[in-house]
Amino acid sequence: MKRVYLFGGLGFILAFFIVFIARGIFLDDQTVHYHANFALYVNEKQETFDSSLFYEEVQSCSSENENDPKTRTHMHNNENHVVHVHDSAVTWGHFFANLGFGLSNNSITTDEGTFVDGQNGKKLTFFLNGQPVQSIANTVINSEDTLLVDYGAGKDIQSKFDKIPRDAHEHNTKPDPASCSGSDDLSTKDKFLKVIKFWE
Numbered sequence: 035m036k037r038v039y040l041f042g043g044l045g046f047i048l049a050f051f052i053v054f055i056a057r058g059i060f061l062d063d064q065t066v067h068y069h070a071n072f073a074l075y076v077n078e079k080q081e082t083f084d085s086s087l088f089y090e091e092v093q094s095c096s097s098e099n100e101n102d103p104k105t106r107t108h109m110h111n112n113e114n115h116v117v118h119v120h121d122s123a124v125t126w127g128h129f130f131a132n133l134g135f136g137l138s139n140n141s142i143t144t145d146e147g148t149f150v151d152g153q154n155g156k157k158l159t160f161f162l163n164g165q166p167v168q169s170i171a172n173t174v175i176n177s178e179d180t181l182l183v184d185y186g187a188g189k190d191i192q193s194k195f196d197k198i199p200r201d202a203h204e205h206n207t208k209p210d211p212a213s214c215s216g217s218d219d220l221s222t223k224d225k226f227l228k229v230i231k232f233w234e
């Protein structure tokens with residue numbers, strides 16, 4: 035009879051550890067983190083996003099404030115051409131909204147105003163991965179995408195596009211500890227707490 039209790043106890047402990055390990059692996063798999071590159075020009079002037087307000091602290095990559103939409107996509111470290119994506123189904127519209135900008139298929143709102151396609155003979159152009167596209171706001175950001183948004187005469191689209199630094203791939207492959215780096219976003223302690231929270 036004693037032996038039954040012993041095996042029962044061991045079984046329980048074993049089951050606990052299996053679930054514990056499985057959850058650890060599962061949580062790792064769930065972590066989304068990839069990068070894209072972009073540039074925005076308004077009236078032939080590139081938006082340089084100089085204010086630190088456009089950049090998120092590394093803490094905002096973590097899942098501690100999961101309900102804050104800003105954690106899903108943002109920029110870091112004053113790199114004004116790198117989009118960090120931390121969730122699935124994140125669109126370019128979400129990204130611009132998190133910068134405090136507005137993006138629709140026929141207008142862009144920056145901190146300097148709203149610019150409408152066709153107004154004063156000016157054009158809003160979206161150029162994604164070397165191809166013009168009609169709409170972008172509801173397009174999901176894909177890893178290593180390169181997007182140019184241009185409002186103006188519609189000139190030099192290709193050369194503006196070519197000038198965008200292509201370092202999304204580098205950000206994807208290299209851990210960037212100064213920025214946000216994948217599953218390392220959660221500290222070991224956070225991860226442990228998440229793993230043992232069965233009720234979530």
Ligand SMILES: [Zn+2]
Nearest residue numbers: 094095118214
């Ligand atoms: Zn981040």
Ligand SMILES: [Zn+2]
Nearest residue numbers: 118213214215
């Ligand atoms: Zn990142």
